[in-house]
Amino acid sequence: MSNGFLLIDKPEGISSFDVIRKLRKITGIRKMGHTGTLDPFATGLLIVCLGKYTRLAQFIEAHSKVYQVSASFGSKTDTGDPTGQVTETTELPVALPNISDLINSTLSLQSLAIPAYSAVKINGKRAYQYAREGKEPDIPDREVTIHEFSVDSLSQTGIDYICRVSKGTYIRSLSQWIAAYCGTLGVTTSLRRIAIGGASIDLASSIEQLDQDNWTTAVKPAKEVLQGFSNHQISLDELTDIYHGRSIAVPGDDEYPVMIYNDDSLIAVAERRDGRLYTRINLSHE
Incomplete structure (x- = not known):
């Protein structure tokens, strides 16, 4: 297999x-x-x-991806996680924000900073390579969507939360943003991905x-x-068409991707346009 x-x-x-x-x-x-x-x-x-x-x-x-996260308050590391060197410390927050306000503000986020220690390319070079050289290139923020956010616990020393976020969201940056919202610095100390789609x-x-x-x-x-994607179960005649790269008539809204199955076997990924499915990835030959 x-x-x-x-x-x-x-x-x-x-x-x-x-x-x-x-x-x-x-x-x-x-x-x-x-x-x-x-x-x-x-x-x-x-x-x-x-x-x-x-x-x-x-x-x-x-x-989207779902994470369970713990972050500690009062310090910052160069990597944003426990593997890095502490670069700054500050007082723990005296007063904590209302949790409902924190949740609503987090769900309203539209962008977050990209960590210096990341694989994002800046002018053809990885950001972490600049960081290791002690350089600080201008790294633009990244657009994000926080689809869901809940707080398991919040104290003066840190926060435990669960979030469902869009592709490319750096949780280390989200924890730092949350810490700043609480009036302090923060480090992601524990990160566990519990779902993808x-x-x-x-x-x-x-x-x-x-x-x-x-x-x-x-x-x-x-x-x-591949749950959550549109799909189409094909007939024997349609299977022949797909094999030879011909489009098939399947009414519906224009969309991509549409997963095409023969019983339980995925044989193609198609785009629906004007009521027809056009193969974009043909797996039936492999």
Whole structure:
């Protein structure tokens, strides 16, 4: 089974690519990739695409993501997380904001700073490379959407919260913004991704659970991972058309992507335009 998805619960202390290296040894599959980096200090859901399904990574990456977060107040590190060096300290907040006001203000956010220690490219160079050289390039804020935000606990020493955010939102920056709203500095001390789109951490396996004999039992089909996207179940005649790259008539609003299934097998990703589906990614040949 060389095509599908593996949902991994990444442990703390290893990089996302370390997970890929381990899975290649376990599965013997070279063609694989993950759909959204988790920093080494972070844990949680990492969706790994296998074989031809690596072509679907862009759609999973576009999904919103849900995180459980803890942040401490009173200090700041150069990385925004516990792996960095403390660069500044300040007093803990004397008075805390009303939680409802904090929630509403957070949900109203439209942009956040990009951390200096990030992989974003500035003039062809990674931001973290500038940071390691002690340089501070002008990094524009990134547009974000905070879809959901709830506070588990808030005290003078820190906050625990859960958020569902748009692609590309840096939680380290969100924690720093929250700390500033509370009148202090902040560091993200714990970060756990618990969902990507409709895929939950509850479906994930740990690396330690997988070996050369059992890993195939953990492979998830497209329908289980690509929830939330429009889809079309094709007939035998339509299957022939799709195979040869011809469009098929399927009434509906213009949209992209539309997942095309033959029973439970994903065979193409299409764009619906003027009541017809036009194949954009054809998996039926692979």
